[in-house]
Amino acid sequence: MAERINIMGVPVDMVNYDEALARFRSFVEEEGVSLIVTPNSEIVVNAGKNEALMDAIKQAEMVIPDGIGLVYASKLLGHPLQERVTGIDFLGKALEYLAQTGKTAFLFGSKPGIAERAAEQMEKAYPGLKICGCRNGYFKEEEEEEILREINEAAPDLLCVALGSPKQELFVLKYKDRLKAKAAIGVGGSLDVWSGDLKRAPEFYRKHGLEWLYRFIQEPSRYKRMAALPLFMLKVIFSKKGPVTTED
Ligand code: UDP
Numbered sequence: 496m497a498e499r500i501n502i503m504g505v506p507v508d509m510v511n512y513d514e515a516l517a518r519f520r521s522f523v524e525e526e527g528v529s530l531i532v533t534p535n536s537e538i539v540v541n542a543g544k545n546e547a548l549m550d551a552i553k554q555a556e557m558v559i560p561d562g563i564g565l566v567y568a569s570k571l572l573g574h575p576l577q578e579r580v581t582g583i584d585f586l587g588k589a590l591e592y593l594a595q596t597g598k599t600a601f602l603f604g605s606k607p608g609i610a611e612r613a614a615e616q617m618e619k620a621y622p623g624l625k626i627c628g629c630r631n632g633y634f635k636e637e638e639e640e641e642i643l644r645e646i647n648e649a650a651p652d653l654l655c656v657a658l659g660s661p662k663q664e665l666f667v668l669k670y671k672d673r674l675k676a677k678a679a680i681g682v683g684g685s686l687d688v689w690s691g692d693l694k695r696a697p698e699f700y701r702k703h704g705l706e707w708l709y710r711f712i713q714e715p716s717r718y719k720r721m722a723a724l725p726l727f728m729l730k731v732i733f734s735k736k737g738p739v740t741t742e743d
Pocket of ligand 1: 604605606634659660662682683685686687
């Protein structure tokens with residue numbers, strides 16, 4: 496079992512892509528729904544302020560280190576993560592596995608039309624992949640039962656929830672016992688990227704952990720969120736005391 500590192504109270508699995516995928520494969524074979532979360536530094540900071548989110552992450556079956564901030568933090572804490580495993584790249588690998596094994600995924604979230612367009616692109620990228628349902632992410636609480644019914648009728652192997660954090664994690668946790676899916680993952684804005692509506696940072700930025708800079712150039716109004724990374728590093732330095740690793 497993978498070792499877990501504790502970053503400001505948030506457990507993070509010290510997995511690389513291969514190990515994360517191996518665990519995903521076992522989730523798909525098991526009964527019940529396994530929750531996969533992909534925190535970045537912003538989510539770690541938010542979890543410190545939001546008990547429900549922290550609880551959801553602690554209950555997740557796999558916590559993937561998405562975000563260069565977590566890799567830096569793990570080095571500062573003396574337990575370096577092997578590599579950054581981005582949610583979107585992990586999602587691609589998971590979909591590829593589903594395609595190879597004739598399994599299914601349901602896309603829930605993002606603005607109307609996005610999930611359908613993302614599904615088209617995913618099925619093109621991974622021949623054999625079956626997207627067994629799509630549902631946009633704008634709904635009232637009283638519509639949740641109907642959404643649950645839609646998902647359960649499709650009974651996907653993987654439920655991709657694109658509602659942003661913490662909404663996506665809290666939705667899965669709320670219905671965990673009733674969801675008929677093998678795994679559920681919060682994918683943030685990944686469907687917007689798959690549909691072609693949001694551009695991913697070019698290779699150069701990704702390789703150097705500079706996605707935050709690219710996003711800032713694209714959307715300068717996000718400047719407040721950009722300040723989160725240096726602030727996060729400071730917080731990690733000051734939270735260095737206490738237990739760092741636990742066995743899973
Ligand atoms: N979203 C949604 N329902 C909501 C709020 C957001 O479906 O009530 C979608 C939004 O359209 C986007 C995704 O959630 O596709 C993630 O949004 P964002 O990138 O802002 O999330 P974050 O970066 O916080 O994960």
